[in-house]
Amino acid sequence: xxxxITIIALLAYxxxxxxxxxxxxxxxxxTLGRPLVAAALVGLILGDMQTALEVGMLIQAMYIGIITPGxxxxxxxxxxxxxxxALIILSKTDPNIAPTLAVPVGLIGxxxxxxxxxxxxxxxxxxxxxxxxGNGSGIxxxxxxxxxxxxxxxxxxxxxxxxxxxxxxxxLQKMIPPIIIHYLTVVGGVLPALGIGMLLNMIxxxxxxxxxxxxxxxxxxxxxxxIVAIAIMGAVLAVFWFKFQGGVSYNG
Amino acid sequence: xxxxxxxxxxxxxxxxxxxxxxxxxxxxxxxMQGIAFCHSxxxxxxxLYKDKEEKIKALKRHLVLFNVEPQIGSxxxxxxxxxxxxxxxxxxxxxxxxxxxxxALMGPLSGIGDTLIPGTLIPILLAIAIGIxxxxxxxxxxxxxxxxxxxxxxxxxxxxxxxxxAGLNGIQEIMQSGKxxxxxxxxxxxxxxxxxxxxxxxxxLSTTIKYTSGEMTIExxxxxDKIFPGMLSLLAIIVVWYLLSxxxxxxxxxxxxxxxxxxxxxVLKIF
Numbered sequence: 001x002x003x004x005i006t007i008i009a010l011l012a013y014x015x016x017x018x019x020x021x022x023x024x025x026x027x028x029x030x031t032l033g034r035p036l037v038a039a040a041l042v043g044l045i046l047g048d049m050q051t052a053l054e055v056g057m058l059i060q061a062m063y064i065g066i067i068t069p070g071x072x073x074x075x076x077x078x079x080x081x082x083x084x085x086a087l088i089i090l091s092k093t094d095p096n097i098a099p100t101l102a103v104p105v106g107l108i109g110x111x112x113x114x115x116x117x118x119x120x121x122x123x124x125x126x127x128x129x130x131x132x133x134g135n136g137s138g139i140x141x142x143x144x145x146x147x148x149x150x151x152x153x154x155x156x157x158x159x160x161x162x163x164x165x166x167x168x169x170x171x172l173q174k175m176i177p178p179i180i181i182h183y184l185t186v187v188g189g190v191l192p193a194l195g196i197g198m199l200l201n202m203i204x205x206x207x208x209x210x211x212x213x214x215x216x217x218x219x220x221x222x223x224x225x226x227i228v229a230i231a232i233m234g235a236v237l238a239v240f241w242f243k244f245q246g247g248v249s250y251n252g
Numbered sequence: 253x254x255x256x257x258x259x260x261x262x263x264x265x266x267x268x269x270x271x272x273x274x275x276x277x278x279x280x281x282x283x284m285q286g287i288a289f290c291h292s293x294x295x296x297x298x299x300l301y302k303d304k305e306e307k308i309k310a311l312k313r314h315l316v317l318f319n320v321e322p323q324i325g326s327x328x329x330x331x332x333x334x335x336x337x338x339x340x341x342x343x344x345x346x347x348x349x350x351x352x353x354x355x356a357l358m359g360p361l362s363g364i365g366d367t368l369i370p371g372t373l374i375p376i377l378l379a380i381a382i383g384i385x386x387x388x389x390x391x392x393x394x395x396x397x398x399x400x401x402x403x404x405x406x407x408x409x410x411x412x413x414x415x416x417x418a419g420l421n422g423i424q425e426i427m428q429s430g431k432x433x434x435x436x437x438x439x440x441x442x443x444x445x446x447x448x449x450x451x452x453x454x455x456x457l458s459t460t461i462k463y464t465s466g467e468m469t470i471e472x473x474x475x476x477d478k479i480f481p482g483m484l485s486l487l488a489i490i491v492v493w494y495l496l497s498x499x500x501x502x503x504x505x506x507x508x509x510x511x512x513x514x515x516x517x518x519v520l521k522i523f
């Protein structure tokens with residue numbers, strides 16, 4: 001079990017913001033650090049793919065709109081992606097609790113990130129000194145050296161949370177009255193509205209566009225269409241949208 | 253006349269690759285991606301400047317604050333490499349010019365980059381991946397993990413080369429033509445449709461209010477479902493969106509609000 005927890009904590013570092021090793025931010029934070037991908041890896045390691053994917057889809061939907069403009073991060077999706085499904089599987093907790101469990105996990109992740117952001121100033125000042133000496137390799141070493149901090153501050157807390165958290169969650173579960181379980185399920189149902197709301201706040205420039213969102217909502221509620229089908233319809237629509245707004249010039 | 257110093261394709265690729273991997277490595281509140289920018293310019297600086305003083309100047313020049321959406325921001329590195337090349341060949345480009353160009357491109361590219369990549373492309377691909385996961389399990393995450401990094405890696409390298417070849421004027425031409433905004437607008441249509449669909453499956457708010465009279469029980473939720481299924485869920489989204497956009501509340505504030513409102517709702521047996 002220690003080995004499995006170690007691997008998950010290591011992946012939580014590799015998918016953290018700033019970890020460069022797996023194709024930089026693209027393959028790291030934006031791929032390994034996405035809850036759906038993270039949950040699949042956790043499922044593979046812990047041997048319970050079904051629960052992992054169930055939790056993964058739920059928390060991915062919840063945090064789908066998380067963006068980090070100017071590196072200001074409201075919730076840390078990487079920690080959420082690895083630690084939530086792992087804790088749920090290890091402590092055999094009801095997957096419906098996942099959205100609520102994700103909240104403290106995500107906030108711990110953000111606190112760590114904010115600390116890293118301050119500590120890294122040290123490397124910038126060391127880099128300045130190397131620049132004066134004309135020492136390019138020194139600057140390279142400073143950019144890479146920051147990863148020692150990132151590793152220590154991501155791997156160790158993740159390991160500790162998994163190691164102590166699973167037993168704690170198991171005990172906690174026995175004490176929680178059914179009404180609180182019901183409450184957490186209700187909260188879990190509305191929390192994804194936050195991620196979606198953040199996304200709407202970002203991409204809607206003209207309020208009338210909200211109508212398109214409502215159509216997507218209705219295509220599922222009334223017609224029960226799968227998302228892949230709706231995405232294809234949307235892609236076709238987007239092509240015409242692009243054309244009719246003058247995105248393509250016609251040459252006779 | 254001295255021979256024109258031209259950056260080799262290999263140097264340009266190494267510069268891009270360095271940025272692609274290490275763009276976020278030493279981000280800090282003071283310098284943001286500044287060290288990473290300088291790191292990515294090392295191959296360029298090494299090839300162009302043999303004189304120690306010139307090299308020191310170049311290193312200092314690129315260690316200043318830099319921040320951009322890192323994946324499509326690589327276009328700035330291309331432009332900068334081209335400027336450095338011109339400078340090394342005697343063109344009158346001082347530290348200030350290079351820095352002004354970088355700063356001028358940072359803002360617009362961050363704005364459009366955040367909207368296009370984490371704001372639109374990633375959510376669309378993830379929503380599709382969730383849809384695939386529902387029916388085909390682990391194929392969903394595999395789909396995302398293959399498609400997204402491949403597409404972005406190719407795009408990012410293409411943009412670096414584009415920046416190098418087209419220079420500042422070429423980029424400004426495209427940005428001013430408005431085509432990128434049209435593209436973002438068209439993609440937002442796709443994004444909104446897919447997000448609406450995703451919300452329908454993953455946001456669940458229903459009421460437990462019942463009216464019992466003798467044998468007959470009327471459940472409010474049943475009536476609501478007959479009028480517009482998922483009405484309360486959609487309402488929840490609208491409230492959250494309103495709080496974030498019109499009321500400028502922080503995501504954390506809204507999260508606290510949701511916890512409290514649902515708590516009151518559960519206590520009063522509404523939810």
